[in-house]
Amino acid sequence: MEKDYVYSFDQPFEEININVEKDITLNALLFKTNTTSKGLILYFHGNAGAIHEWGTRASLYTENKFDILFVDYRGYGKSDSFYEEESELYNDAQKVYDYAKTRYDEKNIIVLGFSLGTGFAAYTAAKNRPKLLILEAPYYAWNDFIASIAPVPKMLINYEIPSYKFLKEVTCPIQIFHGTHDFLIKPEENSKRLEALYPEKIKHTMIKGAGHNGIYITKQYYDELKNLLERY
Template sequence: MKTKAILTLLFVLTLQFFNAQMDDKFYQPKKELKPIENMKYENLSLPVDKDTITAIFIRPAAAKPKATILFFHGAGGNVSSYTFMIKPLVDDGFQVVMVDFRGYGKSSGTPTHKNVAEDGQRFFDIITKREDVKNTKVLLYGASLGSQIATHLSRINKDKISGLIIDGGMSSFADIASAFAPDYKSVIEQALASVYAAKEDIKFTQGLPKLFIYSKNDRTVPYSQGELMFANASEPKQFLEFSEDHLLAVKEKPADVVKAVEALLK
């Protein structure tokens, strides 16, 4: 009887594990916002279900922006943790909208793979209809974990955007989890089998200009995942390599990053 009870308990725990899709292992939000200095920005909020997601709309000094970048940040922190990545682009004339999904910064609720995808599309629909956005070219920028939703939205909205930027992005939720827990790869892959994967979504962005930014010295996302993303992507595409750690291309090669982003618009 004890053996049967133990097996039943393990079965129930396994079902809970699979249903949860390990959301809490991927999203590590922080509520406290750092000061955002030397940039003009507007606070935005959007109701979703019983929660609210927030964003900041950062404007360049130029009256007419070169394009609009919708920026999706990584697993930790909040929008204020990633403003260093977009400042050179704002200085170059791009306007940037950075979103905090549920649980991050001023946004309420708890992030899950499902609500991030749903909220991401709703956010995209509302932002791109704004008067100060709808007559501009739109680029999606996914940093680290944000690569998953950015690529997913690019697949769905391919004809509404002008380019996709993947900076230090993992090839899938399952791939990055397996990289850190290789002994549990088969279990992880089963648990996350139904979750959108950038390495698959990127295959459906034909004709969309794409930029991939990766470092061989990245200690967070294996360089091989960047190679896989690039291999799965169709032309036109660019690959920008740098040598610093995760998401630090803009500190090592700010001019090269800006130039590569500008090339998406040509």
């Protein structure tokens, strides 16, 4: 995507460039609720597409009184550079979280990850103190299932991204959503294994009939999310 690409959405937004290293910035979009905000949801998206597409689902969260920040990883959308080391993924996740804390009290931040982004979200929640971690279609560890996943950027193939290790350090509540018909990141091999490791801190909700990319368009997810965010 060209740097001069102009975003267009049905609701107001702010485009932000977050500096993560010298001469490297990540492009992000902040959408604000039209009522009194309860805080921020920091959204780590999946492998496919960039935030010009992910941003179209912002209303799911702003309608529930939360602002939401979508960020593109290196090599995605208008973000700079590419990843050469796994440690750079974690550095970037922390820098984005640090930016979020300059605008919101940490006690009002929720971290959310979908698919690829669940590992980044788990790491971020482990190293900080958000009030809630939401994982949608999470993997046990990236390298555990990489052989069976759809094509991904070469830069990510050899990374471990061990979500199961990160979740051990998470102190906030964890909510997992996973589709019953997710044949890409299979719940039995991933989210249910995570739940079994940490049953005291994880609530696991299966979204009936949903495939890997179909969780957020179901009525069940809409209702579950609404009920969840009302509590926070």
